[in-house]
Amino acid sequence: MDLFFEFFSLQDPNIRYVLAGTILLGISAGALGCFAILRRRALVGDAVAHAILPGVCLAFIVAGGKDPFMLIIGAFIFGLLSMVTMDFITRNSRIAPDAAIGMVLSVFFGLGVVLLTFIQSTGYIDQSGLDDFLFGQAAAMVGTDVRVFGGLSLLILVLLIMAYKELKLVSFDIPFARSIGYPVKRMEFLLALLMVMTITAGIQAVGVVLMAAMLIIPAAAARYWTDSLRVMLVIAAGVGAFSGITGSFMSFTAPAMPTGPWMVVSAALMFLISFLLAPGRGEIARHVQRKKLSFKIACENILKTIYSLEEADGRTDRVRTCGELAKKRHIPERKLQKVLTSLLKKGLIAWYRGNPDGYVLTVTGRDEAQRLVRVHRLWEQYLNQQLHIAEDHVHEDAESMEHLITSDIEDQLRRSLGSPALDPHKSKIPYKDDGGKGGRPGSKLPDGDNRINNDPEEYPLKPGKSDKDHKKREGRS
Amino acid sequence: MTNVNPPHTGKQNPPIEVHDLTVAYEQKPVLWDIDFELPESKMTAIVGPNGAGKSTLIKAAMGLIPSSAGYTLIYGKPLDKQRRNVAYVPQRESVDWNFPISVMDVVLMGRYPHLRLFQRPSRKDREIATESLKQVGMEEYAKRQISQLSGGQQQRVFLARALAQDAAIYLLDEPFAGVDAATETVIFNKLQELRTLNKTVVVVHHDLQSVPDNFDWVMLLNLRMVAFGPVDTTFTDENLQKTYGGRLNILSQMVERSRQQRFIRETES
Ligand SMILES: Nc1ncnc2c1ncn2[C@@H]1O[C@H](COP(=O)(O)OP(=O)(O)OP(=O)(O)O)[C@@H](O)[C@H]1O
Ligand SMILES: [Mg+2]
Numbered sequence: 001m002d003l004f005f006e007f008f009s010l011q012d013p014n015i016r017y018v019l020a021g022t023i024l025l026g027i028s029a030g031a032l033g034c035f036a037i038l039r040r041r042a043l044v045g046d047a048v049a050h051a052i053l054p055g056v057c058l059a060f061i062v063a064g065g066k067d068p069f070m071l072i073i074g075a076f077i078f079g080l081l082s083m084v085t086m087d088f089i090t091r092n093s094r095i096a097p098d099a100a101i102g103m104v105l106s107v108f109f110g111l112g113v114v115l116l117t118f119i120q121s122t123g124y125i126d127q128s129g130l131d132d133f134l135f136g137q138a139a140a141m142v143g144t145d146v147r148v149f150g151g152l153s154l155l156i157l158v159l160l161i162m163a164y165k166e167l168k169l170v171s172f173d174i175p176f177a178r179s180i181g182y183p184v185k186r187m188e189f190l191l192a193l194l195m196v197m198t199i200t201a202g203i204q205a206v207g208v209v210l211m212a213a214m215l216i217i218p219a220a221a222a223r224y225w226t227d228s229l230r231v232m233l234v235i236a237a238g239v240g241a242f243s244g245i246t247g248s249f250m251s252f253t254a255p256a257m258p259t260g261p262w263m264v265v266s267a268a269l270m271f272l273i274s275f276l277l278a279p280g281r282g283e284i285a286r287h288v289q290r291k292k293l294s295f296k297i298a299c300e301n302i303l304k305t306i307y308s309l310e311e312a313d314g315r316t317d318r319v320r321t322c323g324e325l326a327k328k329r330h331i332p333e334r335k336l337q338k339v340l341t342s343l344l345k346k347g348l349i350a351w352y353r354g355n356p357d358g359y360v361l362t363v364t365g366r367d368e369a370q371r372l373v374r375v376h377r378l379w380e381q382y383l384n385q386q387l388h389i390a391e392d393h394v395h396e397d398a399e400s401m402e403h404l405i406t407s408d409i410e411d412q413l414r415r416s417l418g419s420p421a422l423d424p425h426k427s428k429i430p431y432k433d434d435g436g437k438g439g440r441p442g443s444k445l446p447d448g449d450n451r452i453n454n455d456p457e458e459y460p461l462k463p464g465k466s467d468k469d470h471k472k473r474e475g476r477s
Numbered sequence: 478m479t480n481v482n483p484p485h486t487g488k489q490n491p492p493i494e495v496h497d498l499t500v501a502y503e504q505k506p507v508l509w510d511i512d513f514e515l516p517e518s519k520m521t522a523i524v525g526p527n528g529a530g531k532s533t534l535i536k537a538a539m540g541l542i543p544s545s546a547g548y549t550l551i552y553g554k555p556l557d558k559q560r561r562n563v564a565y566v567p568q569r570e571s572v573d574w575n576f577p578i579s580v581m582d583v584v585l586m587g588r589y590p591h592l593r594l595f596q597r598p599s600r601k602d603r604e605i606a607t608e609s610l611k612q613v614g615m616e617e618y619a620k621r622q623i624s625q626l627s628g629g630q631q632q633r634v635f636l637a638r639a640l641a642q643d644a645a646i647y648l649l650d651e652p653f654a655g656v657d658a659a660t661e662t663v664i665f666n667k668l669q670e671l672r673t674l675n676k677t678v679v680v681v682h683h684d685l686q687s688v689p690d691n692f693d694w695v696m697l698l699n700l701r702m703v704a705f706g707p708v709d710t711t712f713t714d715e716n717l718q719k720t721y722g723g724r725l726n727i728l729s730q731m732v733e734r735s736r737q738q739r740f741i742r743e744t745e746s
């Protein structure tokens with residue numbers, strides 16, 4: 001805990017430096033990564049990051065030790081070289097892009113490891129800090145390093161903001177961009193250049209092996225939260241910055257440990273949170289939506305079941321028992337209870353005690369059930385008439401479509417079919433406006449009256465007292 | 478849209494001239510020696526069977542894909558000097574409709590040719606974009622993300638982007654693919670309106686029945702140009718037979734054979 005306060009009090013100028021560097025890096029990598037994943041270039045980023053290693057080693061050899069400017073030049077040359085090689089291979093051979101990317105990644109990285117071992121074996125060169133470039137070591141950054149690498153990140157950010165409109169266009173619609181004479185080739189080159197720059201800026205803090213993750217993960221997490229590119233860039237930058245802070249903190253508390261893995265793990269944590277919790281697209285939100293939809297469907301199906309029982313015996317004044325409904329619908333008792341409770345609450349059905357206990361549709365409930373039956377049969381008729389699907393194949397589809405058909409679509413169906421009287425199975429299609437004569441079997445109730453017009457001899461009914469009562473009784477049946 | 482007269486350099490220069498255009502994918506020609514001049518302020522349909530090279534013709538004429546021979550002139554000037562005057566509406570499948578971008582942003586791209594590099598769209602540009610959306614009946618969707626649109630709505634957004642470009646020539650690649658009757662009417666009306674504003678409109682089209690009623694000129698294409706001229710004289714059964722009577726067409730047989738013999742990547746386009 002002391003360490004925590006010591007770190008975040010920012011007393012130590014060194015900490016301030018390192019923190020500024022990693023935050024800047026996180027921001028620029030996160031933002032640029034959005035373009036990389038939207039243009040499906042994430043793997044290219046990984047290959048470039050690995051391919052930079054020989055450049056780093058050569059910079060050590062030439063400078064005789066660690067020198068930030070040399071490092072940038074070396075990394076840059078090898079980053080671009082690897083891009084050109086990938087491009088050349090895909091253009092001039094029948095090798096598919098993914099294979100070309102894999103080849104460049106492993107060959108360049110292999111070369112880098114060879115150079116690394118060579119440097120370690122000679123002993124002539126000051127090799128301290130060389131290992132850090134594999135997995136990153138933020139704390140190893142001294143003043144000049146931060147200025148150089150941080151400056152590079154800042155430059156990337158400025159370029160990204162300046163060319164935002166152009167980069168958006170090229171990422172979205174290249175044919176259109178070409179058609180209006182935009183310099184697409186140059187824009188693509190700029191993006192490639194920015195990617196190499198970002199990766200170069202990250203070799204000290206994150207290292208070549210994991211740098212690609214800092215491009216990909218924040219952007220992938222950000223995509224869960226928004227549908228706007230601008231917002232996505234900001235969120236990705238934020239996730240990147242957060243990883244940057246975590247990275248420097250870990251590097252400060254545990255200097256022996258490399259920083260890169262910590263940064264990647266904290267970015268991944270943010271991704272996991274987005275994946276689970278993001279509204280709308282996150283897994284939990286989607287699960288809740290699915291549950292809601294499936295419950296709504298179950299409710300509507302029960303309404304329809306009661307309605308079809310009414311249709312069958314022509315009696316609206318007769319209660320339908322829980323067991324009757326469960327048998328008809330093949331629905332587990334417990335779920336049925338929940339559904340019935342919800343329907344009762346919405347006033348779509350009413351519960352009556354008597355012998356036996358059971359449910360009847362209220363007037364609004366009957367209207368709703370009728371609507372469902374109507375769109376179901378309209379849909380069947382539509383499939384049969386206009387899409388020429390045999391009448392014995394239309395029911396299943398209508399079973400699911402009836403829950404999705406809006407009143408707008410219903411109107412369209414009616415217009416295009418001319419409000420047919422019968423469905424393909426010769427069942428009557430119930431319309432609201434046919435005065436209760438057509439599809440409303442035995443509907444003798446005046447509108448607005450949801451009392452039961454029962455026959456006391458046959459079904460001696462009394463309205464149930466309360467919800468609790470209803471539950472108690474149902475529990476027994 | 479304002480009634481801008483096309484930038485004539487004398488009446489004799491047609492909106493588009495294409496000269497000896499030949500296009501090959503991986504050494505196999507798919508368009509042979511196409512040569513034509515589009516008439517001014519007319520609506521032209523390009524028709525032909527699948528794989529006839531209709532999209533290829535438009536793309537190559539716009540310089541979007543390399544051609545092995547031939548060149549395009551716009552009002553007598555090289556294409557690259559005139560791009561702002563040509564609005565191209567790609568096939569709908571050419572972009573990723575899950576891209577995080579709003580309808581408004583897509584339509585605003587139509588203003589880019591009027592902006593300098595790195596210059597942001599102004600309020601005026603936004604007004605023009607809103608107006609274009611209105612013209613295709615999509616103004617309520619301005620803030621929507623494009624993945625929430627139906628196929629017909631996507632097509633309208635693409636048309637609105639072209640309208641926002643305020644060009645003299647409109648090239649549309651299958652704007653009616655997968656749209657319902659209502660959208661079809663909206664698009665046709667809009668195109669007809671463009672013609673009355675003296676714009677030149679070219680449409681790659683699949684529905685042969687609607688050609689005589691809606692178009693002035695027609696180009697029949699099947700790897701070569703079978704016929705090109707006013708609908709009345711060109712859109713004849715004989716010409717259609719020549720275009721669509723696949724089996725008799727030696728050229729397409731040869732293309733088919735060469736395709737079978739060599740490995741070809743169809744997916745890249
Ligand atoms: N990128 C490509 N690489 C190789 N061959 C291609 C490529 N694009 C198109 N082709 C081939 O060129 C021919 C013409 O294609 P094009 O897309 O121009 O046809 P089209 O007339 O637009 O067809 P459709 O009506 O299906 O849109 C086809 O045979 C197609 O297989
Ligand atoms: Mg096509």
